[in-house]
Amino acid sequence: MISALESQKNSLQEVRIGFCAINEEFEVLKICKNLETLRILNCDQTVSKILDHKVSNKISTLEVICCQIYPQPIVLVLEKSGILLQRLILELNGDDSHEYTLLLEALKSSCPNIIYLDISNIKFxxxxxxxxxxxxxxxxxxxxxxxxxxxxxxxxxxxIQFSEILPLTLQKLELDYSLMPYEDILLNHCNVPLKKSLVFFY
Structure with missing residues (x-):
């Protein structure tokens, strides 16, 4: 089925990959020149094989959820996509390694036009x-x-530091429940009108 995508290589704009092992068939993504959105869900740890070399074009939406993430391949996609990247959803592995610092640095230096950012298991x-x-x-x-x-x-x-730097363009903020006890502190130091759009989730 994946190899059949070759017939749509000039028109395909979005690919969703879920619940599968990554193999050589995914090489076809290299020739999907108009691919803008890539969503990867519940794939095995070789998900990095997709992001490393197979995605050769710039991406505006990238989602990687419930996968074993190795930051370096994602950094390559971020740097390649640059100002075109607008939506990013990442579920990290909860590791505070030097590589995740590189990921944040790549986002900061290469992707200033993000309008939607969703990151799980990230350390302040x-x-x-x-x-x-x-x-x-x-x-x-x-x-x-x-x-x-x-x-x-x-x-x-x-x-407090986090609250004070939130961009004025922000319309909705979601934080995990562990920060609920600090809601008053957050709102008192926030210059963005978030009282109707602040959500704590479990």
Missing amino acids: STQLVELISGLQKLQFLSLWRYNDGIQDEELKKQV
Whole structure:
């Protein structure tokens, strides 16, 4: 079925890959020159094989959910897509490695036009704050914070810093339930009118 996509190589704009193992058949994605949207759901750990070399064109929407993520291939796609990338959904592995810092740096330097950002298992960090503050077109932001055992006072400081840098273009903010006790702090330091669009989810 995947190889049959070759007949649509000049018209195909979106590909959704789910619940499968990645193999050589996916080489066909290289020749889909108008591919703009790539959604990968519940694939095996070789998902990096798609992102590494098979996607040769620029992407405006990228979703990688319930997959074993290796940041370096995603960094390559981010750098290649650059200003065209507008929607990004990533479910990270909850690891605070140097590679995830590279991923945030790639987003910050290469993808300023993101309007929809959804990242799960991300740790609050200086790099994350700098990234969000630079996304001046951001309209939707969803963050599921990686539980890193940070102390209460330090987390309060991070929430304040995070609140103060939210872009004025932001229309909806979703945060995981662990930040619910800090709702007042967030709203009191936020310059964006979020009182009707702040959602805590489980």
